Amino acid sequence: MKRKQSNQLSSYLAMAIVLTKYEAKLALVPALAAVVSRFMALLEEIKEVQLIQEGKSIGTTLQKQKEEAEMIEITLRVAAAIYVYATNQKNMELQEEVKVSPWYLKRQGDSSLLNRCRRILQIASGLDAEAVAPYGLLPETISGLQKEIDDFAALIAKPRTTIVARSTATHRLKELFKEVGLLLHDEMDKLMLVIKEQEPVFYNEYKAARIIVDLRGAYETDEEENADEE
Structure with missing residues (x-):
């Protein structure tokens, strides 16, 4: 979110507090109540889209760590079983193919780790089931290893999807702020004038909340606003 949008x-959040505080007064002008309802709905959408744009991915990161650990654990079990089988068969080439350690797997990048686990799965699937069952x-x-590999592969593909989602969110935010700006300027500000004389305290608090202050401590200049929009 750009600085101008943040301001x-x-x-808008300050306005929402004021409008909620004087909710009963909105009944004096039904058209104003309807505009406020639209404003509140747009504000909620802005907050939701903001989360997407900022890429709140803590939960995804923890899930990735969990899936990776589970995939590594079952890969090590499968590799160990094949290694012992290969030892008894005096198949040194097969031994070398499945020689992996927790340290080795954990230090691999996502793609390399996935490829290594898939190779272990490929080897396991090609062995005689009766011979390796003991x-x-x-x-x-x-099949458990296959599932863990599929789960991990799906999870590491998510960031690519997130990039697209964040790009879409950025565009949607711009549209939402424009829509709210027009709603306030063309409708809410003018309807608030209708109750100014009857509810001066409400009106003054609303006007105070409408002032957009630069969070750095100064009012934005037109030049800064234009720079933000580029």
Whole structure:
């Protein structure tokens, strides 16, 4: 969110507090009550879109760590079973193929880790099921590894989707702020004049909330506003 939008949002939130405080007074002018309802709905959408734009991804990060740990754990179990099987078969080439450690897997990047786990899965799927069953390598173990790989692959693809979502959110925010600006200028400000004489305290608090102050401590100049919009 740009600085200008952030300043506007602070003003809108202050206005929402005032409008909620004097909600009963809105009944004096039904058209004003309807405009306030639209304003509140737009404000809620702005807050929701802002979260998307800022990419609130703490939950996603924790989920990624969980899925990665689960995939590594079952990969190590499958690799260990194949390694012992290969040892008994005196198949040194197979031993080398599945020789992995927790430290090795954890230091890999997402793509490299995924490829390594997929290779272990490929090897496990190609072995004789009856021959490896005594080593704990059962069909459900292999399908479990497949599931963990699929889950992790889907999760690491999310940031690419998020980039698109954030780009869309940025465009939508611009539209929302423009819509709110027109709503306030063309309708709410003028309807508030209708109750100015009857409810001067309400009106004055509304006008005070309408002032958009630069959060850096100064009022924005036209030049700064234009720079923000570029």
